[in-house]
Amino acid sequence: MVAIGIGTVAAQSAPAPAPSSAPTPAAPAPQAPAVEIYDARIVASYPHDPKAFTQGLLWHEGTLYESTGREGQSDVRQTDLQTGKVIRRQPIPADQFGEGLALLRGTLFSLTWKDGAIHRWRLKDLAPLKSHTGYPYEGWGLTTLGDALVASDGSSNLRVLDPKTLAVRRTIPVTYSGKPLTMLNELETVDGLIFANVWMTGFVVGIDPATGAVRRVIDLRDLPKPTSAERDAVLNGIAWDAKARRLFVTGKLWDRLYEIELIKRQEPEPVR
Numbered sequence: 001m002v003a004i005g006i007g008t009v010a011a012q013s014a015p016a017p018a019p020s021s022a023p024t025p026a027a028p029a030p031q032a033p034a035v036e037i038y039d040a041r042i043v044a045s046y047p048h049d050p051k052a053f054t055q056g057l058l059w060h061e062g063t064l065y066e067s068t069g070r071e072g073q074s075d076v077r078q079t080d081l082q083t084g085k086v087i088r089r090q091p092i093p094a095d096q097f098g099e100g101l102a103l104l105r106g107t108l109f110s111l112t113w114k115d116g117a118i119h120r121w122r123l124k125d126l127a128p129l130k131s132h133t134g135y136p137y138e139g140w141g142l143t144t145l146g147d148a149l150v151a152s153d154g155s156s157n158l159r160v161l162d163p164k165t166l167a168v169r170r171t172i173p174v175t176y177s178g179k180p181l182t183m184l185n186e187l188e189t190v191d192g193l194i195f196a197n198v199w200m201t202g203f204v205v206g207i208d209p210a211t212g213a214v215r216r217v218i219d220l221r222d223l224p225k226p227t228s229a230e231r232d233a234v235l236n237g238i239a240w241d242a243k244a245r246r247l248f249v250t251g252k253l254w255d256r257l258y259e260i261e262l263i264k265r266q267e268p269e270p271v272r
Contacts (some may be wrong), residue, residue, distance in 0.1 A: 035177070038218045040260040043246075047084030050228060050255040052077075056101025056110065056142060056186060057237035057250065060123070063087065064239060064248070064257075067101035067110045074098030076110050076121055084257070090126040092119065100142030100186060102149055104163050109149060111139025118166055132166050141187035143194060145209055150194060152187055156180035158194065158207070174207055176214040181205065188238035190247070197236050204238060204249070218262060220249065228253040 048054075053074075056067035064079045074092035079085065092098040092110065099111035107129065108121040116136065120129040137159065141152040148169060149161040158172040174181050174196075183199040193206035193215060202223070206216030226233045233253040240247055250257040 033215065035214055036216050037265045038216060038262040039265060040218065040220055040223070040249075041263055042223070042258050043261050044259040046081055046257045046259070048250050048254050048257040049079070049084060049086070050226070050253055053232070053252045054186075054237040054250055054254070055099045055252075057239045057248070058101060058103055058188070059239040059241045059246075059248065060103055065101060065103065065108065066237070067092075067098050069098045069113065069252075071095060071097050074112075076101065076108060076119075076126055078126065081257075088126055090121060090128060093117075099139040100151065102142040102144050102187075104144050104147075104149065107163075109142060109163070111135075111142050111151060113139055115139075135166060140199075141185050141196060143187035143189045145189055145194065150187060150189075150209070152184040152196065154183055154185070154199065156182045156184070158184065158187075158196075158209075158212070172207070172209060172212045174205075174212045174214065176205065176217075181214060186236050186238055188240050190238075190240045195238050195240075197238065199236070200234055202235055204235075220260075223249070223258060224256065226251060226254040226256070228255070 053069040054066060055069040058065050064081055066079055067076050068074055072094045074097060075089045077089035078087040080087055096115040096117060097113035099113050101110050106123050108123055110119045116134055118132045118135050122129055138153040140154050143150050149163050151159050151161055156174045158174060160169045162169055185197040185199040188195045194209050196205050196207060198205060202221030204218040205214045208215050220235055230253055235251045237250040246259050248257055248259050
């Protein structure tokens with residue numbers, strides 16, 4: 001895997017005017033909405049397990065649910081926000097590398113990286129329910145969109161999955177300023193946009209699920225650095241408390257989890 005940054009796209013020069021004898025050109029297509037740039041203010045800071053290789057994160061009825069990765073260490077867990085302590089956990093098979101996590105209709109779904117397995121867990125006690133094998137893509141991030149699951153695989157494509165069969169209903173090609181944006185990792189649906197961590201960067205992007213176009217870029221590079229010195233201790237993990245409208249972020253091997261407020265830049269600067 002290669003780290004990716006979010007760059008600017010140079011504007012093209014206007015075409016030369018057509019000769020007067022040329023037919024009247026069609027009206028130009030309406031321009032896509034400008035990408036909004038946001039910074040973040042830390043509202044609160046909470047303890048987070050510094051050994052948790054966070055791959056998925058979500059909020060449900062007062063607690064956090066998290067999936068972690070690495071062979072022999074992967075699990076699905078419920079944690080207390082205030083203390084960061086694990087309330088309960090269930091291990092993912094030791095030969096598998098856990099990835100993204102989503103909740104749909106009282107069932108937790110978790111991906112695996114290259115193992116082709118998607119697991120189902122009962123929400124109330126994390127008891128394993130069923131495992132699906134043969135998923136043909138890498139598993140990275142996972143979220144929900146209406147009655148469907150949405151999965152990333154590190155490419156520029158998001159896949160909308162049927163939760164019963166896990167078949168692909170449709171593919172969402174993600175673009176930023178008209179160009180494919182790869183390395184999409186952990187996912188969370190927030191107010192109709194799909195938020196995605198861009199792996200190995202300090203950015204979260206907000207994706208329009210209808211078009212795949214990035215509508216928001218959230219610059220989190222100024223968050224405090226984790227205590228871990230590992231290269232893989234990067235931003236990854238987004239949870240949305242829709243009722244209280246609270247947004248939480250953390251990272252792999254991070255010792256803190258942050259509630260943040262998004263602040264729109266009045267005069268957006270180029271994001272590099």
